[in-house]
Amino acid sequence: MRHIVRRELLDHLTSLRFALTTLILVALMVTNAVVHLQTHPERVRKYSENVSASHTELKSRTQLYELLRKGPGKLYKRPSALAFIADGGDAFLPSKTVSAGSWTRYGSASIWAMGVPRLNMDSISNLRPTATVIDWVFIITYLLSFIPLLFTFDALSGERERGTLRLCLANSISRPALLVGKFLGALITVLIAFYFAVLFNLAIISTESWTQLGGADWGRVGLIVLIASCYAGIFIAVGLIVSAMTRESRLSLVVLLLIWVTVVVFMPSTLGTLSTKWMPSVQTHHQFRMARGKTFDQIKSDFLNKRETLRERRQSTETSQAEVAETDISELEIQREFVSKDMEMREQLSREHLAAQSAQVLRARQITRCSPAAIVQYALESMAGTGFNRHLHFLDSSRLHIRQFRNFIVEMDRADPESLHIIGIRKGMSEKPVSPAAIPIFQDKLTFQDTLNPAIADMLLLILLLSVFLAGAFLVFLRSEV
């Protein structure tokens, strides 16, 4: 068997296709690295500028009430150091949280609530022609599927045409050994070219201190390269299956190319939008705002009724001083209820609106996983810390931070004995200045686990596909006539 692998390798490595493959892969990987070197520093600079501006603004607030009313400032998504691996539509996905709007009415003011983060529509609706970013995802999903087919389409059918297959099997070589030899020969050839290009890419990226990778990043890159190898293996197995089934290598190539076009080029996008046709439709932004307005009106009229009854009671009865003070406090209580209910309502509706949208996207992505190209794309995005999973993770961690931020305010207020502890109303809250150092600061962290967890299912799926197709290749080849 080792003999076969060596022969196959020698055959492939000296062929024209290997030279062309290496050339294209290296050219694309170098482009990718150079573009990353040019764009990444700008991204990081913008992020840190934004974050420091947001911090300064936050630290300038010393009143607890102001902190509550203006919120934790804008929370920004940290750009991934591995953005060159998977772009993931990050230019389009929201990069920061926004507030759900504010108002001042009836002597009270709204307190900060997290709203629906804005998508950057400018990234789509500019005048420049559309194009896919040349990231690793592009290179891997398109080329590491196309090239394996070119190496395998004539692996069996070509030998059968020339009669060398019969010759080979006449020797004491078993069919499985031959197949494994062919598989490994093609896989190693493709991977040699790919690894070579990857080394080029990483070498260029490591030259600049701005873009140097940390320890965990290297681990991620390693896993990504493994995923890519597995993906190439799948297409080599598919190539062997079709090659074993057809008598003519020309036909085998046509069938493979058509499978490739459908699975790699069309399925990831067409299936995604096609599947949403049969999903329950989501609220449009307009409907969402209408619904929010309606709920707000309800809360508002509730509040006005309560206040009215309170005021009537105050006017109708002859009241002592203590009672006046008490009704004042209960008016504050009613205001607090109004303000906090409104905040919860706005936050909840935004969350539900987002959740419905995300659920649709996630389901559509689930269906596009019929295509290994989509699986690889999602796995790589998760590993690189970009794309939709990263977006969901960012939202989760911002929500966590907002909870902590509110707890901090409540606790600071509780520590002040002079405060009325009515959270949400200026008069009801502590007026002691807060030390800027104590205010919790949002840190957007992405641990290795955070990136690995969503990718594990995709990785397992890829391994499953690889073994299924390999088994298929064995079955087909064992039963085929030579």
Add this chain to the structure above:
Amino acid sequence: MFLTLIRQELLTHLMSARFFAAVIITLLLVVANTFVLIGAHEERLADYSQKEAVNRETVAATPAYSVLKLKVQRPPNPLSLFSAGLETRFGSDIDIAFDSVPALSDPIADIKPDEEYQWTFNRVPSVSSPGAPLGLKNPYLHLFSQIDIVFTFQVVLSLLSLLFAYDAIAGDWETGTLRLVLSHPVGRGSVLLAKYLAAMACLLLPVLMSLLLALIQCSLSRALQFSTEDFLRIGGIVLTTLVYLSVFYLIGLLISTITRRAATSLMLCMFLWVVLVLIYPNWSRSALNPVGNMRAEKRSADRQIAQIREEADRERDRFLENSPLRGDPPIFFDTFDGTDFFKGGGWYRGDFPRVNVEIELKNTADPLVTHLRRYYEFAATLHIQNAEKVSLVGEQLVAQISRRQARWDERLMKFSPASLYTFATAAWAGTDLDSMTDYIRAAQIYRRTLIDAFHERDAFASLQWFSTNQGTVDWSILPDFRFERADVSINAQRALPELLLLVFINLVLFMVTFLIFIKIEV
């Protein structure tokens, strides 16, 4: 003999399994994508008519001239089914306002600080560019790219034409049939031509079949209606498709003639296809940016616009010096504080204080009312002038940055025939940059006619300009807006450069192939 050759070639192609498989896949992809695209189009159309209705209602309920919030829309283009181009990426809503002129894009938006705009009186908006893209209720679905029919042809059929061509000469040469054919009294040129014509006829078949299927699907949906002109445009798209496929066939033929070995020819063809169709267009767009980010130009334009606004502010202050009105425009609280001039509270509407004022007047005989009227007339004229001055700067900037950048991208991408094809079909379908410019022009002209209509009515100086209780406003003076797509001849004109370039490539390729073919030994 020539006819026999064609017939024989046709038969071998048509009976081959590769042709059959390719046709099935093309039809499948076209049908699936058309289904998605028709759904998206219906959504856009529903959105369009709903917005129209909402706009009409908003206008009818507007109590005073100055608070008119007018929006215009573009009806969705049914030909975006074939070539989406900018149509689905480019928004449709444009605000028509006195104090802002519609523009194709707002190139200085990205140098503004990352704050929500803090509008003050100085910061009158200058540019109202179309907003979010059309269609798709759930904007996150833009993460999946939409595929139009032209893209299907561009990818699948170009692959098929290469597969027809790679062994046309090399294969015949290897099997020896070429020698056999040429031993008959037939010229080498006619052999080449026969192969070419037969292949083109075979390629036309899937194009026409999928077109037919797509049109049948469209006729089942009531939302899509094609006019006669649209059919001419579709004809243009089919023509361009043929010319495009012919380029790829000739590339294959050339390689096949040069290499003389089917296996080598195949490899070269495949790699060339990947580079031309998949890699190069994306590579040139994302790796090359010959225009740069133009930060300096943007900053200087921003300063220029700020100067224009300051100038306008100064002029306003000069006007107010000679007026008894005191306080901050546009409400002048200080003047009216304590008088029974207004009724109610919260007098102006709009996101920022500009010329939008909405007041309930109690006492129209008050001499201050005349001053107020004069001021508002002055302010409206000032804002209109200001907006036009700013728009001049803006237009220049759009030409200098956004449009130049887009043009450069297109130029670079056009080194690949696949992109030439994309741009030519977008021009035919009316979804290219020029067509979007047409739309902006139409909106600009509409704004002018609107202002003229207001002038005719003397609306700027009237009480109804700012007060809500001086009788209902007669909104029938509003001219209707309806955007008509450009004429077919104009579409053809716009598609012509790319089309001619494709034809030229064809000719060159054919000549070269012919010259090499008559020289080779068989």
